[in-house]
Amino acid sequence: MSNTKNSRRSFLQRSALGAAAVLTSPSWMTSSASESVEKMADQNAIKLGIAGYSFVNFNLEQSLAMMKRMDVRYLCIKDFHLPLDSTAEQIAAFHQKLAESNVKGYAVGPLYMKTKAEIDRAFDYCKRVGVDLMIGIPEIKDLPYVAQKAKEYNIKYGIHNHGPEDKIYPNATVIWNQIKDLDKNLGMCFDMGHNMRDGQDPIKDLGRYKTRIFDIHLKNVTAADAKGSTCELGRGVIDIPAFVKELLKIKYPGVCSIEFEKDMKDPLAGIAESVGFFRGVLSAV
Template identity: 65%
Template sequence: METRRTFIQKGLLGMTVAAMAGTAQGMTQVGLRKQKEDKFQLGIAGYSFVKFGLDESLAMMKRMGVRYLCIKDFHLPFKSTPAEITAFHEKLAASGVTGYAVGPIYMTKSRADIDNAFEYAKRVGVKLIVGIPNKDDLAYISDKTKAYDIRYAIHNHGPEDKLYPNATSIYELVKGLDPRMGLCFDMGHNMRDGQDPIKDLERYHKRIFDIHLKNVTAAAREGKTCELGRGVIDIPKFVKMLRKVGYDGKCSLEFEKDMSDPLAGLAESAGYFKGVQDASA
């Protein structure tokens, strides 16, 4: 027989459970809402999958819930036919993935490499090339961006890079060129060169078209890629700056810690980034 006391206890328990469920649901909705309100999207830099075929790479992306891919030529060769390009995009779509850019592509041998890269991007159907060109060819590339209406983002590679070690070295070269000339901002390499990736994001955001999202173990030449939440870059502050400047491109994880087995590190980094989005105002 149910006494008045047990009746009240059950009622209070039910109210508590309902309140907890409502709070959890509310927190989930707030988190999802914050991610939806962000103008930037999480992606993967194709180089992270350099040792894997397309099917394996897409399977990893599906497990992580990441839907944007910067396309590398080892997944879609430069000489791909229209039929092969169509089949490639269909395979991506079947996994819920969109190819948003091509590269990085090295273009330091001849201007023919530049011409081929723009034709490749046009055939693939993307509006962004990530490239590493010679400085002497920047005006030529600027003319190409106008002719093709395709943006060109130069990638910085840290202190070992004699051409483009950091964001400033690129910005100073492109600031007077066509506005479709800009940066693929590798924040990790920028930090390894002794720069401040958060301040540089604020300084150069109007010319940053793509971001290679990573953390590093030290703000020095010997710094190595590590999982996003384990390095010296303050990722929550970086996300706040993304929002402050209204960045609306991709933040693509590039994980070079273990190229033979990248899934665990990529998944941890993707989860951390989404958690920071949810937790930060």
């Protein structure tokens, strides 16, 4: 009996020493814990946000609750959540609500503007909100004035492309040709899904126009033509891993904001799937 006890005690001692050696081994740290940290770093290599239009059917509190569940921390602010005529007190309260959910409002828009007065109002709004990026859709005739205001306010202005139905700004190339000789604060909010729907190559265009892409509306689409509609990020015709590789190659400094226009009265599942897919791709490429 005594020999059995000694053998058992010896076995337990050897097991404990073995476990301690594994836990303190640098190779163990390299192969597991540090890999987990590295993967998390990879997932944050590109700032991921939500385009406010995705929440058109929800108030701010409901929208932030969804963002919190997905741990997405950047929001492009739409004026249905923060109206253009908001007071300083209302703007401060808005930002406080965002901060409580660990969310940052990084831009405003898209905002439509048909006149110089509307352009003036939009720039004043953007300044009062306290962000340095506006997404907008101006008239072509007003582009020099928009460029002037963008330089004056030191605010970057990204023109949004809306695909084949948009007779003014259907794709990134059309925008580029209109802005390339204007002030460098005038650029684009690159909607890669609508770009694909207009028969363009979103991956090549990302590389071509990288210096003037200030924001990205991230989405996938079901077809590379006008019949295509928004779908979950991993289910469409755009090669998202190739797009992400290009983002990393050009060292894109801005935010990629998911704009989910499918199931807009119940978008959480689709947005969450897209968030998970994007983060998985970032870890894998």
